[in-house]
Amino acid sequence: TKYVYDFAEGNKDLKDLLGGKGANLAEMVRLGLPVPPGFTITTEACREYLAAGRPPDELAAQVDAHLAALEATMGRRLGEPADPLLVSVRSGAKFSMPGMMETVLNVGLTDASVHGLAARSGNERFAWDSYRRLIQMFGKTVCDVPGEAFEHAMDRVKGERADVDLTTEELRGLVGEFKAIFAEHTGRDFPQDPREQMDLATNAVFDSWNAERAVLYRRQERIPADLGTAVNIVAMVFGNLGPDSGTGVAFTRDPATGARGVYGDYLANAQGEDVVAGIRNTVPLQELEQLDPKSFAELMAIMATLEGHYRDLCDIEFTIEAGRLWMLQTRVGKRTAAAAFIIASQLVDEGMIDLDEALRRQSGARLAQLMFPTFDDKDVGEPLAKGIAASPGAAVGRAVFDSARAVEEAAKGEKVILVRRETNPDDLPGMIAAQGILTSRGGKTSHAAVVARGMGKTCVCGADALEVDTAGKQVTVNGTTVREGDLISIDGTSGAIFLGEVPVQPSPVVRYFDGDLAPDADPLVAAVHRLLTRADERRRLGVRTNADTGEDAARARRFGAQGIGLCRTEHMFLGERRAMVERLILADGPDEQQHALDALLPLQRDDFAEIFRAMDGLPVTIRLIDPPLHEFLPPLEELAVAVATAETPDPHQEALLAAVRRMHEQNPMLGLRGVRLGLVIPGLFGMQVRAIAQAAAKVRGEGGDPRPEIMVPLVGAVQELEAVRADAERILAEEGTAGTPIGTMIEVPRAALTAGQIAEAADFFSFGTNDLTQMGWGFSRDDVEGSFFSRYLELGVFGVSPFETLDRDGIGRLVRIAVQEGRQARPDLKIGVCGEHGGDPESVRFFDEAGLDYVSCSPFRVPVARLEAGRAAL
Ligand code: PEP
Ligand code: MG
Numbered sequence: 001t002k003y004v005y006d007f008a009e010g011n012k013d014l015k016d017l018l019g020g021k022g023a024n025l026a027e028m029v030r031l032g033l034p035v036p037p038g039f040t041i042t043t044e045a046c047r048e049y050l051a052a053g054r055p056p057d058e059l060a061a062q063v064d065a066h067l068a069a070l071e072a073t074m075g076r077r078l079g080e081p082a083d084p085l086l087v088s089v090r091s092g093a094k095f096s097m098p099g100m101m102e103t104v105l106n107v108g109l110t111d112a113s114v115h116g117l118a119a120r121s122g123n124e125r126f127a128w129d130s131y132r133r134l135i136q137m138f139g140k141t142v143c144d145v146p147g148e149a150f151e152h153a154m155d156r157v158k159g160e161r162a163d164v165d166l167t168t169e170e171l172r173g174l175v176g177e178f179k180a181i182f183a184e185h186t187g188r189d190f191p192q193d194p195r196e197q198m199d200l201a202t203n204a205v206f207d208s209w210n211a212e213r214a215v216l217y218r219r220q221e222r223i224p225a226d227l228g229t230a231v232n233i234v235a236m237v238f239g240n241l242g243p244d245s246g247t248g249v250a251f252t253r254d255p256a257t258g259a260r261g262v263y264g265d266y267l268a269n270a271q272g273e274d275v276v277a278g279i280r281n282t283v284p285l286q287e288l289e290q291l292d293p294k295s296f297a298e299l300m301a302i303m304a305t306l307e308g309h310y311r312d313l314c315d316i317e318f319t320i321e322a323g324r325l326w327m328l329q330t331r332v333g334k335r336t337a338a339a340a341f342i343i344a345s346q347l348v349d350e351g352m353i354d355l356d357e358a359l360r361r362q363s364g365a366r367l368a369q370l371m372f373p374t375f376d377d378k379d380v381g382e383p384l385a386k387g388i389a390a391s392p393g394a395a396v397g398r399a400v401f402d403s404a405r406a407v408e409e410a411a412k413g414e415k416v417i418l419v420r421r422e423t424n425p426d427d428l429p430g431m432i433a434a435q436g437i438l439t440s441r442g443g444k445t446s447h448a449a450v451v452a453r454g455m456g457k458t459c460v461c462g463a464d465a466l467e468v469d470t471a472g473k474q475v476t477v478n479g480t481t482v483r484e485g486d487l488i489s490i491d492g493t494s495g496a497i498f499l500g501e502v503p504v505q506p507s508p509v510v511r512y513f514d515g516d517l518a519p520d521a522d523p524l525v526a527a528v529h530r531l532l533t534r535a536d537e538r539r540r541l542g543v544r545t546n547a548d549t550g551e552d553a554a555r556a557r558r559f560g561a562q563g564i565g566l567c568r569t570e571h572m573f574l575g576e577r578r579a580m581v582e583r584l585i586l587a588d589g590p591d592e593q594q595h596a597l598d599a600l601l602p603l604q605r606d607d608f609a610e611i612f613r614a615m616d617g618l619p620v621t622i623r624l625i626d627p628p629l630h631e632f633l634p635p636l637e638e639l640a641v642a643v644a645t646a647e648t649p650d651p652h653q654e655a656l657l658a659a660v661r662r663m664h665e666q667n668p669m670l671g672l673r674g675v676r677l678g679l680v681i682p683g684l685f686g687m688q689v690r691a692i693a694q695a696a697a698k699v700r701g702e703g704g705d706p707r708p709e710i711m712v713p714l715v716g717a718v719q720e721l722e723a724v725r726a727d728a729e730r731i732l733a734e735e736g737t738a739g740t741p742i743g744t745m746i747e748v749p750r751a752a753l754t755a756g757q758i759a760e761a762a763d764f765f766s767f768g769t770n771d772l773t774q775m776g777w778g779f780s781r782d783d784v785e786g787s788f789f790s791r792y793l794e795l796g797v798f799g800v801s802p803f804e805t806l807d808r809d810g811i812g813r814l815v816r817i818a819v820q821e822g823r824q825a826r827p828d829l830k831i832g833v834c835g836e837h838g839g840d841p842e843s844v845r846f847f848d849e850a851g852l853d854y855v856s857c858s859p860f861r862v863p864v865a866r867l868e869a870g871r872a873a874l
Helices: 012-030 043-052 059-074 113-121 124-143 147-158 168-186 194-208 212-221 272-276 285-291 293-310 337-349 355-360 364-370 403-411 425-433 447-455 508-513 523-538 550-558 575-586 590-614 636-645 651-663 675-680 684-701 718-734 749-753 755-759 769-777 789-795 811-825 841-850 859-872
Strands: 004-006 038-041 087-093 103-107 229-235 246-253 260-268 314-321 324-332 388-391 394-400 416-420 436-439 458-461 466-469 474-477 480-483 487-491 496-499 542-546 564-568 619-623 707-712 742-746 764-767 830-833 854-857
Touching: 004 012, 004 059, 012 038, 012 043, 012 087, 012 229, 012 293, 012 324, 038 059, 043 194, 043 229, 059 194, 059 229, 087 194, 103 124, 103 194, 113 124, 124 147, 124 168, 124 194, 147 168, 194 229, 212 425, 246 285, 246 293, 260 285, 285 293, 293 314, 293 324, 337 355, 337 364, 337 523, 355 523, 355 859, 364 523, 364 841, 364 859, 388 447, 394 403, 403 416, 403 425, 416 425, 416 466, 416 487, 425 447, 436 447, 436 487, 447 458, 458 487, 508 523, 523 859, 542 550, 542 859, 550 590, 550 859, 564 854, 575 590, 575 651, 590 619, 590 684, 590 707, 636 651, 675 684, 675 718, 684 707, 684 718, 707 718, 707 764, 718 742, 718 755, 742 749, 742 755, 742 811, 749 755, 749 769, 749 811, 755 764, 755 811, 764 811, 769 811, 811 830, 811 841, 841 859, 854 859
Parallel strands: 394 416, 416 436, 436 458, 542 564, 542 854, 564 619, 619 707, 707 742, 742 764, 764 830, 830 854
Antiparallel strands: 004 038, 038 229, 087 103, 087 229, 246 260, 246 314, 314 324, 388 458, 394 487, 466 474, 474 480, 487 496
């Protein structure tokens, strides 16, 4: 097996094998860009290492050969005392996991070669600075020496000065101290064999794939757990050689807005990790133009080349070594949801990509983010301070100052803002738990910013007016002190930080959907309009909505719904109508029962008429009442107590209690509900069918075009549907609306498995994937999320809740069977889905594949489903 690839052998399409960093380094070599020579150890080697607990047998010999070639190219040998070749050992997985995994720089420095480096570079300070960095980084990442041990030692020597002010002598002394710290924590001396350093660092990078924070990040980002990481061994170039050296990161466009320009951070006389860790304050990349015009111009030209080549926004890492520019990394850059739409649309205008490609690059999840409200900060006065708008959104929560606290409070249901000086990968759990992240240090490329953007979480960073006192759990801003638990609001779009809770307003994208903003109102709205229009042209799936009021129906229609896929009628029996349902349940004999139903009929008729008007000309699927009747009655215990403690006996209450007792079920979800209820309580479904027919007649009389469809819930056997159907058809005929389609939910596994039979009695199917998931897995949709699901996610039983994204293998199989057998029995059978999954981007793609006719989802998910259905059809 070939485990090692020279940079010259790879290309950008080999990310599976070489990881993102390795593949893109290789691509830059192919483009003729200045990349330091090196090679990549494959993800396959990592997977075998992790499985066996040791590197594959052939690896060492292959690394020998590539190292020898690298040494020949460089004219120096790894760690050779007189003139050492130094290398960096860098992780690089297929999907970027910012700061999650390990990197070790300056590998090859030893007590002997540090002198050689000093002599050859003519810069003794630089040599000792590099050596102390190696011991520190190697100690931390390879041997788990606590980072603070080194940092405290360094702080003691540094005092109030910056690290660039440390003298050669001080650095030499620090190297001695660092070696002692290393020996104390590891029980061995710092390794003096350069090749051993390199191999240990390689294994540490492999191991970091399974570091806790990496596991957590992958779960959050839904990155598969079994990919492994590649390792890049790269000849070192030095940004810490002096003032004419430095290191930086840049974007080819603004990752927050998509605007063209020069975006990045630069740090003179520093090595890469200083920038991303936000240790020293960087300067804006524009300033490089003054510091080093030649390198700046070259960098700009390279960035243009990269954008043209990747046809997308790229981010890069570079180092300038004594006036010479080197590219250390590039990749298609992470960006905010808004920028993703705007940039794609710009690239279409610039002729770089076509509209379908622009659509392919979007995601329903991102569009959903853009529909969140923003702050309405016109009237809230001056912000407390302003930071850098690093990741958009409006977040309100209580200030907390460490990750563990954030997790604790969020678990209690509290909304929190994580406030830190800067974040590091150990803060990840808190960042996930928080509504937003606020830091006092670091730029748009700091850890906090990059990670927050990746997660779509609101972030304001680099707010340097903030004096964050982590130990004291408070932050002081221009004389105001905010303590743990105080409410703050942060605006990731403007960078503003407010004390207290700022009210929110609908997002511009929602205002556009609502018709309050024109499609050309701003670049974001224009881009969303353009790409959704394309999605509508492309998609095969229809998109309907789940709505049970005229108002929701009207809104969903503005959002692009092509009808109602599920009108739940049970919500219509709440409020003051609850008493009428009670009367129905308590009815003594058929007459009283009919009386109660007669009272409900006109109310239902008006409900339906209102919805038909809002959805004029479009199908409206009305589901007959579904939940167990006792859901309309007071809870048993409460009622029992009320009756027992009543001063004077109340016959009504007592009758009610008796009814509640009679109807009590251990497993109401598996009890008397849906079609079972319809077959047991005579007249209930009939009343609803009549109300539907009369409402349709009424609206037609007004000149409207109502298109009702009647849907029966919880059917498991064709006989159930046949019984309901016979009764419904009789009533429809009486009301003069014969021919109204009658169909069924497919939400009981048996219905899916006998779909061929059921189709004989159904004009349409609609998958109720909530119940289908509940009954297919046999776990309660109302209880499990807070119970054992977190353990299941940890164990990888599933990567995401099956109530959120349809379980393709299991429940999806039921869906496929039902589609196939249903259509076999009845080729014109219309099939949709109305469970929550109808608005989940992943699941929408599945339903497209499975051949459904439409998905139905909540109004706010309608644009998401349109977009995703369009992408699915590409
Ligand atoms: C379903 O079960 O998926 C469904 C749509 O019905 P409900 O959520 O009302 O049970
Ligand atoms: Mg259901």
